[in-house]
Amino acid sequence: MILESLTWEELQPGMTAELRRLCTVDDFYAFAAASGNHNPVHLSDRDGDGDGRPDATAPGMFVASLISAVLGNLLPGPGTRYRAQTLEFHELVSAGDELITRITVSDKDPDGTVALATEVRRIADDKVVLSGAARVSAPPVKLRFDDVEVPGLVVQRHRHFDAMIEQAEALPDLLTAVVCPEEEQSLGGALLAAERHLIAPILIGNADKIAAIARGMGKSLAGCEVIATGSDEEAAACAVDLVNVGRAHAVMKGHLHTDALLHPMLDRARGLRIGRRFTHVFVMDVPGVEHPLLVTDAAINIAPDLATKVDIVQNAIDLALSLGIEMPKVGVLSAVETVNPAIPSSIDAALLSKMAERGQIRGGMVDGPLAMDNAVDLGAARTKGIKSAVAGRAEVLVVPGIDAGNMLAKQLAYISHAEGAGLVLGAKVPVILNSRSDSAKARLASCAVAAIHHHRSTQ
Structure with missing residues (x-):
């Protein structure tokens, strides 16, 4: 980006400059991280105003910051220093709105300061969303920068998984045989997916151990079928049987080795092979x-x-x-x-x-x-x-x-x-394979992917 300033002598009343900006959800997350303002009303995955819908409303000072972008980049440009700014907010701005920020030189003072009218408009309806006035110190000398670059920012947000989970929540709960959910991560992941209506878990394994872990987590097993088995191998075989009789449409790995989970599925007589x-x-x-x-x-x-x-x-x-x-x-x-x-x-x-x-x-x-x-x-x-x-x-x-x-x-x-x-x-059904180190989001996403794939495969 090439930036070039205008000095106090070059500035004249009536001069104007403008920039366009498409507001995105990621802009608001980046602003929340930089400013420390975590008001949920500005975040797309939270209902911050109690209306039952997630919000993605721009923070007022994010919109105001677009004025400083014009001042610092264009008019007067590099070297400009803020002295004062008044702001009046007229309309809410949401993610997806394209804005045009325009400033106009209104007056110059002998002390090197410049007064400017400032406004931000929404392009779609040409409504003024913010207006005000700025006073700045103009650059004392002519400045030009040919290679201004700033580090790129990547918002660590998993929007693809958010969309998949939302899509799967609208589908029927996936009947899932959960094999040996005998520690907190595997049981907790299955119960969390059940709470989000991604799966309907059938818990297979040591029933006493499963119940004790649930109590320790403060979780209820109400509504969950529990099938008691004596070993990991028995639990995996039971899951295969449930699939074969149509009582389960997916299998989920719990606290057992992957080899033990897959072994009965590969059995040529009673397993879950389909040719591939x-x-x-x-x-x-x-x-x-x-x-x-x-x-x-x-x-x-x-x-x-x-x-x-x-x-x-x-x-x-x-x-x-x-x-x-x-x-x-x-x-x-x-x-x-x-x-x-x-x-x-x-x-x-x-x-x-x-x-x-x-x-x-x-x-x-x-x-x-x-x-x-x-x-x-x-x-x-x-x-x-x-x-x-x-x-x-x-x-x-x-x-x-x-x-x-x-x-x-x-x-x-x-x-x-x-x-x-x-x-x-x-296999005949999707097999959800999670690692103990997987986050709650990864576990939910695995169940969502399985539910979506099963639904598509049976249409």
């Missing part, structure tokens, strides 16, 4: 990314061969379609974006891309090999000269193996502040 391999998908809500990001497989298939990767890709596409992504763009990752016979993952990626082109993988666009940068960043893809509908726009990332997937998912969670919902696909 079981694969795992992390649905990641990454702050600043405009869409959910699906990472697969990061939890089940250790070193998948090409046939397994076909199921990994197809399962992920099916889930992405359930989540409302109309034509999922799948980037198959490798260390390079060209086929290298010395790198097996690059060969698999190219074959998967061709298989999708020939209709062997359906429902999405698949391209690879792609390196991570040119899979998710359009600028990087253009720099490398990659012409593809997927490159730079990938919504699904297929990793070479479990180690790469695990590292990618945890990097997104712990460095990029993402939340991740975990789901196993390829």
Whole structure:
């Protein structure tokens, strides 16, 4: 951004300048963080005025701060110092409103100060939302800055998960067999999801232990069916039986090893196989990314061969379609974006891309090999000269193996502040797979993703 000031001598009454600004929900969160004003009436996930609807009304001083942006950037520009400001607020401003802030020089004083009329209007209806007057000290010398940059801000808000949870709350409660919820995190997550009407839990495991944990948490098990079993293996088998007789439409992992949970599901006689391999998908809500990001497989298939990767890709596409992504763009990752016979993952990626082109993988666009940068960043893809509908726009990332997937998912969670919902696909019903370290939001989102996918799959 180039900024250039006007000195006191250059300023004349009648001079005017203006800036436009689209107000967003994230603007109000950033202002709350910077100012310390956490009034819920300004936040999109809170009902701050008791009318039963979440609010996203702009803080008055956020709107007023738009005046200082014109003063500091344009008129008089860099070097301007505030002396006084009067404000009169006329209309409320909400997220989604586009505003135009206009200031006009009204007078000059010999002491180097300048008086300016200030106003902010809403463009949609041309109503004045704020008016007032400013007095500033004009820059004493001409100043020009050619490279003014400020650090970018990313609001750590998980709006994709918020939307998914809201969507799932409108669906019938998902009948869910919760296997061994025998510690606070797993039981608490199931009960929280039940409170939000995402699932209707059937608790399977040590009944006395489950009851004791609920009492310790101050939670009631009223309305929850509890099925007593003697071991983790029995609990997992019971969950499979409930699915097979139609009493459960999802399975949720509690406090047991993943292998113990999945073992009876893989049984060829009484398990939950439907022809595809079981694969795992992390649905990641990454702050600043405009869409959910699906990472697969990061939890089940250790070193998948090409046939397994076909199921990994197809399962992920099916889930992405359930989540409302109309034509999922799948980037198959490798260390390079060209086929290298010395790198097996690059060969698999190219074959998967061709298989999708020939209709062997359906429902999405698949391209690879792609390196991570040119899979998710359009600028990087253009720099490398990659012409593809997927490159730079990938919504699904297929990793070479479990180690790469695990590292990618945890990097997104712990460095990029993402939340991740975990789901196993390829079974008769979705299998909710949470980690003990998952937050309440991640647990709710996992249940929401399962409910949405089940609803879409049964339509």
